[in-house]
Amino acid sequence: MGTHLAVHGGTPVRGARPWPRWPRPAPGAGEALADVLTSGRWSIASPHTGEPTRERRFAAEFAAYLGTGHCVPTASGTAALMTALEACGTGAGDEVIVPALSWAATASTVLGVNAVPVFADVRPDTLCLDPAAVEAAITPATKAIVVVHLYSALADLDALQAIAGRHGLALVEDAAQAHGAGYRGLKAGTFGDVGTFSMHHTKVLTSGEGGAAVTDDPQLARRIEHLRADGRVRGTAAPVAGLPELVETGELMGSNRCLSEFQSALLSAQLTELDAQNAVRRDNAALLDRLLGDDLGLVPQRTSPHTTERTYFGYAVRLPDHVVEAVPATAVAEAVTAELGLHVRPVYQPLYASPLYDPASRPRFAISPDHLKRVDPAPYDLPVAHHANRSFLTFHHSALLGTTADIHDIAEAFGRVLDHHTHLTH
Structure with missing residues (x-):
């Protein structure tokens, strides 16, 4: 493919270095x-x-x-x-x-x-x-x-x-x-x-x-x-x-x-460990916001006004428009995953389009033809949820419990993949 991306056989950003393990038992x-x-x-x-x-x-x-x-x-x-x-x-x-x-x-x-x-x-x-x-x-x-x-x-x-x-x-x-x-x-x-x-x-x-x-x-x-x-x-x-x-x-x-x-x-x-762990995640997420947003043009997920304490179950970030228009988010996620050895993936599918939500697959919900019609997800097509699944990527919070070097690895991997994103359209 003419790139040095790990997904094409190049040397990954991360190599074999492990990410922080989760869960981690608290003292006692x-x-x-x-x-x-x-x-x-x-x-x-x-x-x-x-x-x-x-x-x-x-x-x-x-x-x-x-x-x-x-x-x-x-x-x-x-x-x-x-x-x-x-x-x-x-x-x-x-x-x-x-x-x-x-x-x-x-x-x-x-x-x-x-x-x-x-x-x-x-x-x-x-x-x-x-x-x-x-x-x-x-x-x-x-x-x-x-x-x-x-x-x-x-x-x-x-x-x-x-x-x-x-x-x-x-x-x-x-x-x-x-x-x-x-x-x-x-x-x-x-x-x-x-x-x-x-x-x-x-x-x-x-x-x-x-x-x-x-x-x-x-x-x-x-x-x-x-x-x-x-x-x-x-x-x-x-x-x-x-x-x-x-x-x-x-x-x-x-x-x-x-x-x-x-x-x-x-x-x-x-x-007893929750607040301290949340603080580490928050600090590392703030660093990653700067590295991905200011340097690479990605847009980290925002939170609502009046949020006074942010926590991170997943770190989510929106890909630049020119990338979304050129290549599927799934391909970008696969490439970043290969660079890091960290599972990066698109955010949830809209529920009405998710294979995990299928009322017709369970006889218990066949209460009546009218009820089955009311719970049928097929009529829904909500544009913001649909676009989010095509443009946002996310990874698990455990990676945010690492060091600043780990955060720089994540930013480097995203940067490398974005630089070569046009080669991911296969």
């Missing part, structure tokens, strides 16, 4: 897990041992960290979203407005409560839900709005709170990619009726799998507790050693979506 994580191992209690449904559960301890710690009244840990971020939607009264036939650009669970959880996802376009700079698109999508059937803070950006919470309030809609704030981020000096996840988090392997606060729903409303918290523990909640009386701590109230049927004691103990340890 091993001891915390060993303590659970010998505790005689691996689940909150196990008999009480005389000590508070690890799950209860993490819930209190995370609520205090966020500055919210209640935290209910869950088995996953998906479980947190589903229980949040149900707790807010969302059900069969209701419409829920969701961003067109997000992970599949943003829409599949809406389907999971028999509601109808309605896709709204995103802003071209933040890639987060566009308030104007939300306003235009509201119908008499609309019950809730799910706002997602994506990659490293926070959505326009001022505008979305105002819209939800004006129309009497529940606002569910998906902060699965924004642990520790701040807006107007308050933590992300505390602005909606319910905030939800994922603690999946990829997230900046992780226990491999896991999640949490947070709220200031005690009634919503109680509903979420029922929904994630087969209709059981902790009793009001002091627990007795050897007896179950969960009480069968009969108030609300639920499912088993509880977090294990191992995961809870691990999260308590990992939480």
Whole structure:
């Protein structure tokens, strides 16, 4: 091909030097897990041992960290979203407005409560839900709005709170990619009726799998507790050693979506490292913004006004227009990946075009021909989300935990590929 790009057999920028490993265990994580191992209690449904559960301890710690009244840990971020939607009264036939650009669970959880996802376009700079698109999508059937803070950006919470309030809609704030981020000096996840988090392997606060729903409303918290523990909640009386701590109230049927004691103990340890790790990512991202933006003409993802603390689940950057017009983003991503040994890829496909969102593939959603028609994603074609997938690339936050030399490697790789981008059209 006449280039020295690694994808064409040239010497890569990075070579075999490893990137920072993720996840990385916090000090004390091993001891915390060993303590659970010998505790005689691996689940909150196990008999009480005389000590508070690890799950209860993490819930209190995370609520205090966020500055919210209640935290209910869950088995996953998906479980947190589903229980949040149900707790807010969302059900069969209701419409829920969701961003067109997000992970599949943003829409599949809406389907999971028999509601109808309605896709709204995103802003071209933040890639987060566009308030104007939300306003235009509201119908008499609309019950809730799910706002997602994506990659490293926070959505326009001022505008979305105002819209939800004006129309009497529940606002569910998906902060699965924004642990520790701040807006107007308050933590992300505390602005909606319910905030939800994922603690999946990829997230900046992780226990491999896991999640949490947070709220200031005690009634919503109680509903979420029922929904994630087969209709059981902790009793009001002091627990007795050897007896179950969960009480069968009969108030609300639920499912088993509880977090294990191992995961809870691990999260308590990992939480102590979150702010320091976020600070390292933020500093390295600022350096990369300068190297890619000022020197190479790429445009880093922006965040909404009033963001006071930015966090990075993924670093996202828009390719120059002349590159996007000449070569697919997938080809640029493949070439940068070859230079770095770091997985660089386009941002999410629009949900309505994603192979991970296909209601017709699940018989459980064939409630009626009318319902299948309402959840069919085929009619959607939202230009900003579509263009974002064609023009933005992203990589995982773990690379931002490296040194300034690592950041310069990333910039050098992008520069090398952009210099030879016309050779990538094969």
